[in-house]
Amino acid sequence: MILGAMTLCITNPLWVTKTRLMLQYGGVVNPSQRQYTGMFDALVKIYKYEGVRGLYKGFVPGLFGTSHGALQFMAYEWLKLKHNKLTNRLPEAQLSTAEYISIAALSKIFAVAATYPYQVVRARLQDQHVSYGGVMDVIIKTWRKEGISGFYKGIAPNLIRVTPACCITFVVYENVSHLLRDLREKKVS
Template sequence: MAGKQALAGFGAGFTSTTILHPLDMVKTRLQGKYAFDDADKRHRKPMFGRTVSMLRAISHQDGLRGLYRGLTPNLAGATASWALYFWWYDMFKARATKDEHGHMSPGQHLIASAQAGALTAITTNPLWVVKTRMCVTNRTDQHAYRGLLDGLGQIARKEGIRGLYKGMVPALFGVSHGALQFMAYEDLKKWRINVNPAKNKERLSTLEYMVMASTSKLFATVSTYPYQVLRSRLQNQQEANQKYRGVADAIGLLGFYKGLAPNALRVLPGTCITFVVYENLSAYFREHARPAPN
């Protein structure tokens, strides 16, 4: 069963990442250092306005291909992350002690999700380092990576293993994001089924999955968004080489929420797409599973 969960997670990650990569790239760029330069303060726009302006600027300079720069490492990271995450998450849930109704407590969901998230973060961090650096550079930049393998190779040669694992500490801290999200999501699913016991426990409606996924994701995002900013800045080579007395000194309190607007644009449709695809693929695999041989 864990293998089918991994396949469903792979499909969910591939679908949502392909559709929403341009917004993810804008979010990553807005989290970068240049978004906090003093010169930028004179031309401040509302965050949604800056999102649209940056999308236009990128497409004007590099065309449609520019909006999808970094897609390959993003796809590799997203599909690997979701596949591994759901695989390990299902394994940890299977080993957990259930109550008399076969349910897990919110704390058990939190622990299972955190364990799966930590293993996933360690495994996929190099992919996210390349994705981040490709998203904050243009194709014409002198040292721009040509692709995923080129990026991994350059980092390994020039920076060693430590370079591939920049941002690992905040990434591990970010495990709390997935843990909070899945704890809320699982509890919302359990609550929905308890409200209407006659409801099919194997598959809820698409709208119900969308509402529960969005609610749980917003809860986790608001709680943990600052770590994403810190992680992006550490993974960006130019910023990682700069010495700060402290992160708050460098970007200020509001700086921890830079890029939140495009993230908010991406988080709801992205989460809805991911979980609707995942839940429907999981249900399909359950319904079409071959009976185990005797």
């Protein structure tokens, strides 16, 4: 989580820039809804008109996002142990590819469901078309106007985008890990 926070310190201006570029509307003349010609132009204009604070909008909710990976790995390892216990296998037993995919997908869904609201809050703070008084203002207004579903807007496409990569990563990791372990054991024997 500490490394995630350090990474966020460096990358938050890029997230703000990405969000602003995505939320541009054509033909807007209002200076608060200024048009950007590209990434560098957006970075310069955000800094020029909003200062460093503008580049770090959404930073606080972004810190909550650093827990995503920790939650995912915790869930993944817990699900593997429970699965092996239910199937009467040793805790470190190798699973089938389908089992790894299922467990990886479930762990990703859990982590996304637990941390997704921060992404909504962060994106809303970074939107140049709406002004909020901070993180709590976004949370209160979202809750009042949209309820819990307001914090999960866009979660389905996000899950469709991130889950396959997660499954592939864990299948490759587990198979390479077991291959290396087997090679080490053969070398020792």
